[in-house]
Amino acid sequence: MPAHGRPESGGALPPAAVALMLLLSAVWGLNMVAVKVTSAGIPPVLQAGLRSLVAAMVVALLGRLLGMPFGHWRRDGTLPMGLLAGAIFALEFIFLYVGIGLTTASRAVIFLYGAPFWVALGTHCLVPGDRLTRAKAVGLSVAFGGLLLAFADGLRRPAGPDALLGDLFCLVGGALWAATTVLVKTSSLRRAPAALVLQYQLVVSVPLLLLASPLLGEAWVLHPTPLVVSAFLYQAVGIAGASYLAWFWLVSRHSASRLAAFSVLTPVFGVLAGALLLGERLGPGFLLAVLLVAFGLWLVNRPQR
Template identity: 25%
Template sequence: MTPSPTTVPPAGPTTASAPTPGPAPAAGRIVVKYVALALIWGSSFLLIKVALEGLAPTQVALGRIVLGGLALFAVATVTRRRWPRDPRAWGHLAVTGLLLCVLPFLAFAWAGQHLASGLSSILNATTPLMTAAASAALLPAERLTRRQGLGLALGIVGVVVIVGPWTYLGDLAESAPLPAVLACLGATACYGLGMTYLRRFVTPLHLPAETVAAGQVGSAAVVMLLLAPFVAREPVTLSTSVVTSLVLLGVLGTGIAYVWNTQVVATWGAQRASTVTYLTPVVGVALGTAVLGEHLEWYEPVGGALVVVGVVVAQGALRRPVRRASHPVDLDTSRG
């Protein structure tokens, strides 16, 4: 499903518009939502690990997507947000639901069986690289500048330091199984493509963020419910911790957080918004250590500090005000 050639230039939109009607969100509120996203999504890997104690990976993905979809539908209904009427918009929502929910959630849940939650959160920090690559190819207006590249490079160095690859030289296969690592990297590749697709095809619709997020996660829920009879038939063992983790993962991490993420992407752009995943390893490693007893090495907080520096540099390079379109961009598409 591609947009009509008369609605958007082949090079993509050259201006950004928030998906919410009325004035753009205040800068301070966007920063608060950005930090909240880091905390919420950083804790997601711990919640996945706990949920896997009683559920299969496909059931974890199914539960969080369905709960998130219900939460977002409730928000959109209460706030009386409008729904898109053009079928192409729903088609784009389905694509983003596949790229930003179904595929990565399945991959991270499966990898969570084999990797420490902290390591999963660290691998998740490759999302900005994936997004930068996709944005450079699909969004010429978001080409990397030298300073942006420096910020991204510092973040990646920080991630490498957090991982401490020198400690795995002798037993990498046992400590971090390659298929599980590749699953996490595949998930972040989906995130990168999905965030860029959102920016390129969905943002110009000027749909409310609640509508975009609800349509995206709702489409993903439909896909997962159709697949459930075939891929989520394993027996379950429910406990208070398992149920609580799944509810938090769905309602907050997959529900409310997706509204905030949509607002951040629309205001800051795909590349800058994706740097939230530089902060999730800090949260993920800290929670894995405090709650699950995962060992924290000296180099992990050092790497976390480098990650934060990379975020500051990358954001400083992106402080140019977002230009608004002088005329409406009519594209039928829409987008945690």
């Protein structure tokens, strides 16, 4: 049972949860554009650390304004797992940002969004009632096939000499993302309020990311143009603050594998955002890719018979 006695469901997601996941996927898709814009003025890992710092303040404020409980972390036994979740959260972004710098964006997306498969395997082994059924496996595969088709043009382009290492780092980043989700479902964190689960990750990741930034050779030289600041605030307030809070609220109540499957939509929305905001070209198979992703998600979320 999650915190406050609310029932947790391993079945098909209700329409409200599906609608919220669609909104989150669209918000996260725009984040890809925001990261690209922000990187012009703030180094990537430093950007992630500052984002966690601002987001931690935003979550604290939202919790106070909305009356969201943070629990009693000194007495509820969640601190050890909270510290572990924060460390994994920091490592996820270190691997991801370093990996993106070594490989192409298209390859990075493909390896990062293998995360739903990791979540499905983890919950199958560790979470009763959230098994990897044949319909889920087929649905995930179809949705991922749509993702491959959406990025087919980018995958055919030449990659740099360190692309394989970058691919590996992005794969690890996706696995760490999945590990955080599975940890929340299988540890004492499953009983904690969503605000506390997120705050653990934000607060713990701040010093780790800020320390990693210079160790990875980043120069702390900032160019805070209005566009850079706006894109950074979108990440910190909209993504790491509000949207991650909504994500962990959903994870505490519904099947993690079904929720994670919807994240495959995030890069699809990212492609649309790139086309609308940056003038990037949509590939000829993009519509078919969207249909494949939608069909795959329908299979994943189809009620069990």
